[in-house]
Amino acid sequence: MVSRFYNFGPGPATVPEPVLNKAREDLPEWHSSGMSVIEMSHRGKDFVGIAEHAEAILRELLAIPSSYRVLFLQGGATGQFAAVPLNLKRDKAKFAYLSTGLWSEKAIAEAKRYGEVQIVASSKERGYTAIPSRSDWNIDPDAAYLHYTANETIGGVEFQSIPEVESLTLVADMSSNILSRPVDVSRFGVIYAGAQKNLGPAGITLVIVREDLIGHAHPFTPSILDYKLQADNGSMLNTPPTYNWYLLGLVLEWIKEQGGIPAIEARNIRKADKLYAAIDASSFYSNPVDPAVRSRMNVPFLLAKTDLEKAFLAEAKAHGLVNLEGHRSVGGLRAST
C-alpha cells in the first residue's frame, strides 16, 4: 500500500502523482516501441519526438519568443554558474551580480574564476532577509551582464518583478521559481534552471538564451557548456540525459493540463498566503523576511522556543509532513511548496 508523505523538501521535490503513475505505465515499454525510454537512442525517431514535445510545451507555457533557443543540458545551476561567464564574457572585464542570499554567493564565487565580479548591491548585512532597493544599485554599464537569483530557497526571498537594467544583458537563475509565475522572457539574455525543484527530476538543466548571445564562448569553455555547440546540435552534442528529459516533459504536460502557469501561480499564492498568515498570526512561529519580497516557494520560519525544533519535526513526520528542516547553513525550519 502506498501512503505518500507531504514532502516539503526544496529539491529534489515532490513530483505530481499522475506523472509518477505515467512513468510507471511506460515501464518496461514506452507505447509500442519495443523498449523503455531509458534504452532509446537519443537520435531515434521516438526519443527525438519526446524531446521536441517537451520543448514545444515549455515554449507554449512560457511564451518563449522564437529569437530564443532552449537548451537541455547537464550540470545543474552550478554548471551554469560557470557557463554564464564563460559564454557571455567576450571582451568585457567585469560581471555584475546582485547578492541576495547563499545561491547568489555561490554564483558569484564561480564567476570570479573567469573575471572581476562587481557586486551591484547586497543584502548580506541584513542577513539576506531583503532585496536591496533598485535605487541603491550601482550598475557598471560596462559589465558583460547583470546576474540575479530570482528566488533564494534558503533565505526565502523572491523577486516580485523583473529588475530594470536598461541596456544591460539580464541573466537570472530561476531554478526554484520557474513556471511558478508568468515571466516576460524577452526581458532576459539568459534564464537557467536546474530541473529538480520545479520541473521534475534532478540531472537536467534548462537554459533559455537569446540567439545573439550564442557563439562567443571563451576558448576554455568545456564543450558540454558551450551554448553554440549545444544549440547547433539540438542539445545533443553528446548523449543527453534522456530519461530525465522525458520525465521533465511529463511534468510540463501535467502543468499544461492544470491550466498552465496562471493556475499554478494561483495555487502557489493560496498556499503561501495561508502559511504566512498562520505564521504572522502566531506568537510561536515567526518569519524574518521583508514582507514585500517573501518567497512563494520557500517559507522559512522560526519557533519562539528554538529548543522545540526537534520535537516539532518529529511530530510533523508522524503526521506525514517531511523535510521541514531549514538549510544546514542557517538552521531553523522551512517549508518548500
Place this chain on the structure above:
Amino acid sequence: MVSRFYNFGPGPATVPEPVLNKAREDLPEWHSSGMSVIEMSHRGKDFVGIAEHAEAILRELLAIPSSYRVLFLQGGATGQFAAVPLNLKRDKAKFAYLSTGLWSEKAIAEAKRYGEVQIVASSKERGYTAIPSRSDWNIDPDAAYLHYTANETIGGVEFQSIPEVESLTLVADMSSNILSRPVDVSRFGVIYAGAQKNLGPAGITLVIVREDLIGHAHPFTPSILDYKLQADNGSMLNTPPTYNWYLLGLVLEWIKEQGGIPAIEARNIRKADKLYAAIDASSFYSNPVDPAVRSRMNVPFLLAKTDLEKAFLAEAKAHGLVNLEGHRSVGGLRAST
C-alpha cells in the same frame, strides 16, 4: 502486451528487463519511504543509502583499491574530455593521446583547448581498423598523462590489454566496455565512463581517480568538473542526477547477481565469437578490423552488396532486431552487444 525488441544500439542501450521491472515496482513509492526516488532529497538518509550502495557494489565488482575515489558526475564522457586535461595539467605543457578512432579524435580536439596534444600513435591512415603496435608509440615522458579509448564503438576496435606506459599517468575512456572484462584499476590514474552504454541510464558519469591526482585543478575548471570539489562532497557538490544514480545501482546489482564481471565477460565472448564467426564464414558479410583487436562490444559489418543495406535493416526490424545501422559518420552496419 509487451514485446521487447532486440536493441543493438550502441548507447543508450538495452537495460536488463529485471532492472526495468524493479524500477517499475519502486514507482510511485520506493520501499516504505512515502515517496519515489525521483523526489528524495539527495542529502536524506534513504538516498544516501542508495548512493553508497551503488558505489560499494562497483568497488566490489572492479576490486577498486581504497586509494582511488569513485565520483558520480554529470556531463558524460564529453564532459571528461575537458575535465581530464583541466584536472591533470598542473605545470605540464603537453598531453599525450593515442588516436584509434572517432572517440579518440573527439577527446583530442577537446584537450587541445587546454594545452598541446602529442599524438603518440594513430591508426587513422588504416581507417581506424587497427591499434598501432606498442613498439611504434612515441611517448613524451614529460606529458601530463597518456589517454586512450579502451573501445571504439564506431570502428569496432578494442584494446585487449592495458598498455605499458612506464611511469606516465594512464587515463582511459571506458564508456563502452567498462564491466565487460576484468581490469586492473591500479594501473590507471583515471578511468571514466558515461553510463549509457554499459551501466544503464544516460545522464550519469563514472570517474575512478587515484587520490594523489585530486586537488590540482586549473583555476578555470568549472566546479562541477573539479575532482577535488566533487570528491570532498561525495559527488554532491550540487544536486546529483539522483534517479540515474539509483538506476545505475540497480544495473550494478543485476551484474553482481549474474556472477559479476567473469560471467558478463564469458557471455560477451560467446556473443562476439558467434557474430565474427558468422561474418568470417560468409562471403556476403565482412568485418574490416584487425582480428587481434576486434571489439567484443561493437561489431561493424559490411554487406558485399551495399545497396542491400536498406532491405537488410527492414528485414531485421521485422524480426525484432533494431538499431543495426552503422554510425552516421561511417555508414555500413553495426551490432552493439
